[in-house]
Amino acid sequence: MTNAPMATKPQKRAELGDWIFTLALLGVMIAAYVMTFNWPASTAFFPELLSIAGILFLLMKLASLAWTTFGGRAALGGASASKAAHSNGEVALAAEGDEDQGNEDEFHKVFARADRRTWAEVMGWVVMFFGGMYLVGLLVILPVFIIAYLRVVAKAPWRVCIIYVIGTAGVMYAVFELFLHLPLPEGILFSGE
Amino acid sequence: MSRTSIFSRLLSASIAIMIASSASAQMDKTCAFFENETVELVIPFSAGGGFDVYGRMVAKYMGPQLGAASMIVRNQPGAGGLLATNQTWTEKPDGLKLQLIAVSGMLAAELGDAPGVRFKTNEFSWVGRVSGEPDVVATNPGGTIKTVDDAQKLGAERAVRIGSTGLGSPQYISAKLLETVIETNANVITGFSGSPEVYASLGRGELDLFSSSLSAADAAEKAQTGQTIWLLGTEAVAGRPEIRPISEMVDAKFLPLIKAHASAVAAGRAIAAPPGLSEDRLKCLRDVFDRTISSPEFLAESRQLNRPVEPLSGAAVADLVRGASEAQKEYLDLLRSSFAQ
Amino acid sequence: MFDAAMTGLLDVLSPHSMGLMLIGILIGFVVGVLPGIGGPVAMALMLPFTFGMEPIHVFAFLLGMKVVTSTTGDITAVLFGIPGEATSAATVLDGHPMARKGQAGRALGAVLMSSLVGAIIGAVVLALSIPIIRPIVLAFGPPEFFMLTVVGLIFMASLSRGQMLKGMIMGCAGLLIALIGIDPQAGVPRYVFGQLELWEGLGLVPIVIGLFGGPEIVQLMLSKESIAGKAVSRNIDGVWQGMLDTFRHWKVVAWAGAIGSAIGVIPGVGGSVSQFIAYGQAKQMSKTPEEFGKGSIEGLLAAGGNNNAKDGGSLVPMIAIGLPGSVSTAILLNAFLISGLNPGPEMLTTHLDVTFSMVWIMIIANIIVVILALPLLKPLARLTFTEGPILVPFLLVLTVLGAYAENNSMFDVWVMLGAAAVGIVCLRFNWPRVPLLLGAVLGDLCERYLFLSTSLYGWSWIQRPLVILLGMIIVAILFKTVWDVRKSIRRSSEVRA
Incomplete structure (x- = not known):
């Protein structure tokens, strides 16, 4: 990160994200539309309708993105306010989008501010947990993950780790396996006997 | 009805299981294998439904009879039962993994060349049938249709509307059969979410006919959303003479078709092990199943829970399935038209 | 009818029924913390234990459990932002932001009290509708169901947090997601690969778990702060204040309860659509709609008031014609049989006392749940100040x-993970999640009907x-939405000028 002015950098980044997200969704919608070609008419009707609507909305979004990125931002104020309903929405977006405060926005900030390293760490933990669950099953990975995560990230004392493991994995084992005979996610390595 | 609390119920149940398991431990030499093993009974539908109740009833009494340490129920819903059945097909045939199968549905899917079928119903190791109820046909309460002639008269005025869930469902197959045999201007209306929803629609008078299982029809009759008129088969149900077999009212050329359908439906809900189970273990499972399902405790519970059982031996189920697998062309065509290819 | 109501009450108040209800409530409390597993799964698992019981005892046990799981679902929704069921996700929208502002106690108090009021409204509607229950239920057919899903869908715009175009796009995506699977008419598999x-x-x-829970967990992992980490006030004593809020904004709660119970009655779609309508309606009625989604007490009260009311309503079609409207009523139907x-x-005739006992159970169980949960709210609220990584x-x-x-099914775990990724991307780039959920809940219903x-x-x-x-209602709501948008544009351009 350079020490570029805070005001413009996240803004540009958000725009880039919007571009990527919009284009990706457009790809999905087009694929969804193309897939309807082989279906009988009644089966295809709704997916067709929705994917076309989605594509139209996305094209509008692209147009507005292009407008904000390349065109004059200031001109947006009241220019198209009296047009159709969709352009109303778009103006509302430009008007309110940036100033939104609240829960989602707070999340947004946490996600936006975290640097690559922090993201990589978090993804590492997530992959460890879910990958481990896939390979060796929930009841095996859970104690390992809890102890590792609590020791490394939360810097919790061993006592807490042990209570934590018993309180989660132990209780789950007792309730699911012993009492209710319910399956828990099993790993592919230990499935079978 | 008993007024025991849940605690004493749990307690007495566990005592009963203990006693039963110690008693059955020395019963069968052929079953020595199952001693202290855990047997799993897969239910191909969600917990809490009608199918599930049957499975749990069987597991509760069959486990102790087998001498197994426990017989646990595992719900594996998905793709109308295909998901679980496909998986059971590939399991190790050691007798420790069993499944309660909706036989007619799986048979129809296999014979109708439905996508996603990876098993041969005929080759499962059939342990025995728990219940099998015939399909019946209902009309709206206070409706005018009493005979096939009535339906044809209505068909002369406008299309007779037959309700159904989606294509490929058991109700669709029987709706198609019904449409075929009444030989009139009829229309199968698909898209309902399940029998209760079709019956609600029938109760509103939006539909004319619907074919469902007998128990669903009985429930609808009590809820006054339907009125059972015909049996979609050739022989009347014992004790229910008022439900006339449709075979008496339609052209004789349809008899084989109706018969084929009725016998596929008769295979009902049956327990099976993966194919290739050894003779002695299959024999043990069949014996224990027959003993379980005719035991007074089991029958008492089935009565108490209003879940009637119609037991049939594993060998007989295997015969039924084999017979249906060799179904004649007309029925196969009907099935194929019932699945999106 | 009065006799039956009294017999029903006495039956419920018998020590045996009350004991079973308490057991059901306790089990529900423990199991209900798990989102999703809440109502239906707990009931399905406990169904075998009711084999052989008398009907009223069965319902005391199962309905008690259902009531408490919807309350515990609200608790996880407020504290961790993970709703208990897709049909009560609206609680998250304002409950969780309140917790993040350090007002978990107040939010929990409010949601608990408004659920109770809602439940009582629902139970009263159930009781009052008994004489006319069948004609009402039978008056609604597929055309009405379809129109109702449309009513739900047009709230998509007002749930998009001022980003209408993005909201419409996400809504379309959600509707498409709902179409995945075998198509209900022709049996053709769609988008199943x-x-x-x-x-x-x-x-x-x-x-729903992935969409809401995923971002929450990753957010905690990234920031390493407690849920209420940024909060200025550290007030966990707000429980009473939250309860009083319910009565201060009694109109909101009453509307939400009325909407929940009236729409919950409609089989098939009622349960799914009512939360969106109740929440959207509260937003449109509110003097401060811009607060919705950012920790508005009105939004939370609307969601809470609607939740248990719709559960009462959803019993109506099941009792009247044996048509279950949700997974949990399907299990109750099985318990009936x-x-x-x-x-x-x-x-409605010979077993009228049983029907009334269900009404009483809904009321009494809710009161018990509130009494039992009250002492727990403060310690629970404290969780929001626990270090995130823990x-x-x-x-x-x-x-x-x-x-x-x-x-x-392991497959569902991967679906959850995928939904979590979508949720995170949405929040990272400021795309609304709620229209996606709305589409996913209503899409297949809309098409089918x-x-x-x-x-x-x-x-x-x-x-x-x-x-x-x-x-006509749809047109009115659309008109009001357009009107509001124009007003807000005018206001914001005035501010800028």
């Missing part, structure tokens, strides 16, 4: 189990009186 697991569609439980009762006219493994387990337990309407009635269904009425 050869996966049998997708035939019955993507599960709503994994989607097992205990030898037949839904239908019988429940909560992470616990929340991970909750989400995995919640996604897994409904179908015992439109096709059923046309195959049953041709296009003449448009002339049905209730359809016309619903159509």
